[in-house]
Amino acid sequence: MALMKSPGALTSSEIEKKVQSVIEDMGLRHVADSRIGGTIVRGVSGGEKRRITIGVQLLRDPEILLLDEPTSGLDSFTARQLVSTLASVAHNGDRLVLMSVHQPRSDIVNMLDRIGILTSGQLAYLGPPSEMVPYFTSIGHPCPVNENPCDFYMNITSVDRRNADRERLTLRKAQNLCNAFSKSRLQEGMIGTITSGLNYHYDDEEDLRHSQQQLQSPSWFRIFNCLLERMNVHLWRDRANLVGRLTQLPIFVPFLILYIGRLGYSMGSIQDRMGLIYQSTQAPPYIGLTNALAIFPALRELYYRESQDGLYSTAMFLAVYLVHILPFNILSSTFFAAFLYW
Template sequence: MQEITIQQQIEIARLNETAMSSKSLRSRKVVDLAFKNINYSVVDTKGQSRQILKNLDGFCKGGEVTAILGASGAGKTSLLNILSARISNTKTARLTGKVFVNNIEYNSETFSNFAAYVMQNDVLFETLSPREAFEFVANLKYTDPELKIRRVEETIKTMKLERCQNAMIGGPNLKGISGGEKKRTSIGFELVTNPCCILLDEPTSGLDSFTAFQIIHELTLLAHDQDRTIVFTIHQPSSDIYLLFDRIMLLVQGKFIYQGPRSNLVDYFKGIGFSCPDHSNPLDYMISIMHQESQTNVDNFQTYFKEYDNYWASNVLKEIEQSSKSQIQFKKVETSTLYQINLIAKRALKSYFRDRLLIRQRFGMALFMGLLIGGTFYGIGSTQGTYVDYSSLAGLLFFLCMNMTFSSLFPVVLQFATERDVFLREENSKLYTTFSYFMGKSFVEVPFCLITPIIQELILYWMVGLNHMNGGIVVTHIFIAVLTCLNGNSIGLMAGCAFNDIKAATGFVPLALLPLFAFSGFYANPKQFYDWIGWIQYVSPIKYSFEAIARNEFQSRSYDFGDPNDVLGFNVGQWESVGILIAFFLVIRMFAFMFLHSLRQKQQ
């Protein structure tokens, strides 16, 4: 008999282990979801309270597919959001009731340890491929390198993404994979963590009927073959899709009118006097008798509710009573903050280099502005002595401060706006902490704020003929330019984190900056500011940038009218201004972090 080498033995052992673990991942613990006495109301813009969900009890069996259906506005998404612990009490929303997994109450902190939520919109990092997206999650959720690889491979296989695993996901401005593949990637993104339960909000919306069927079929396999609990809301499914459901919940005006096996649905409604016509899709018929536009339907609602209370309500309570009591482990894999920051920064960097437009925009802008400013102010630094020389130079220096603030501010507002939902989704899934995301993003932004002003200033410095008495003056000028960029970048990040809407952020920022520019000492002399309003100069980072850069430039230059620093009414000092700029950078970043943190809390 041929001898097996040690290497082969190791390989066989590894394959056996892989097969065993893969099996163990499949034959997982079944979890039952339940909810009791769910009441949810919201206050509208006129201060009127409106009850969306009314005293709901429900049960979603482990290893089964539960579909939540109802007319538009019936409360399906609200219910799913409550099940995924994404809704909490706020000033305008009131939620009472409890949600359970295997009879244990859960909340937003514990939800992600056994379940995952797939949003209606595919919120994915556009510049990554499906494989890279899965690797990102696996790296954050697993510590064992082999397990990481196995989970990624399994997910790609399960979600049938082999063909497009290395293609860019893409988005509105970036060509990428198809809608169906995106939906599979969204589900796969959650599947990597091997959740016992997956909740999905309208997983078929925007997909053609064949792709929709495929997606629901794959979800059915996840439930039946891998014992996962699958719950989703869905709009008007085809009759093929209808046959894939195990359990159905029908909602009308925030109350259940049916909750039980799919197979009983038609007979139940026939029994209470609502017969589905032969050869028609039962769910089309259900939707037709549930919508509120027809007065006949509205008149029948009371019958549906009464019959539900008579027939299903106690049944559901019994099912809740009998739901699995087996212990579930709220397992939490926590990677270190440094590790999270490293992964987030690497991903952001990869994104920058793949989204060429962004890179071109930032570096191209620096190059262009360097040449433009250099050309416009060509040679003005070489002449000195008169008021005209001074005024052109002061104008240039102030223009530089403005330009560096704006050019580093807007890219980050726009970029954060596109990434905000990804952050909220990933933070919600407890992939990383807000702090790690913030630091990861900051680490990638800082090099841009170093490189772009250096490119710009090196081009224009010699063209304009700025002060090069010694190397120290040149280095200090560039250092102040970098600090100005960092402050602009921080203001952009703060605005991106503070506003929910990109239009509001981009509209507000110039408005807020205008007084800061007006009081920065170039347009009006600080000596002439009225006391009651003059304080604005002290909260303007541009004032300190201008004073620092101008004092640096004017040293060893002499003018016939006296000291330009006095004429400009500078009142802080060069290095003091630099110190304040550093302090501004830290404080604005801190505010940005606080806004990001509160954005995340608002989302909950």
């Protein structure tokens, strides 16, 4: 994965160094040599899987990291640990981390540099967490004592659609909050920050050259080898599947022998030979199809996820898959033909 994610200009040693750096940043050193696992084979925990997913994206060294509800489905401790890791990644790596969070805890909110509250696609607040309560208090919405400020202000900016009257009332209230923010000093400061960022340009040729290297994709040969090696590793780990792919077709031969028996050379054996030829031409495609149904769906899910990142094309994936299954099909068909001829 790291070889496919990293720019083509990087050497193997540089890629390995980057991988080790990401492992340290995401706090995954203790599970660096563990399997991720799945529905059948147990692997790392849910929080560790979430950090691995984020770490894979960090291999490209992005300046902006977008996360959609990264804490969903995690317990409070694991969610806090994940957000703490993301905060370290943002501060130490000099990158921007944007994430959507529903019902965040107070300690998680305090880890964020800025927090934004959206309602109907408009901003009701954007600024430091420490200024959120004073801001809403200044416009007539103080937070009650012993209540999570983020939950409270998300509630008052939400639109209640249970009936027409509630929807009209809450929508007007949310719109007033958005209008108030658009006239606040926080909004003016945000616009000033955006304007100054738009005026940035590269003055250093070294910075420009580095950016061009980051956009350089790895060669098709590297991607082909990475995909093929990963498919082979997954198959080697699943020994039962490996043995089944090699022996499933040859095992079909004894059943043919028991049903048809040894063929003679008389006129009466012609029909038996025709039946044998028919079964011999129908069994390999059918067994190959059952093998594909057992193997291909998992690989297809990986393809859907990785192709969205632009790692490789459909043609590349299918070419690697054909090269991967070809040796097993040749061996299995050879065993089948040898037993059948015997």
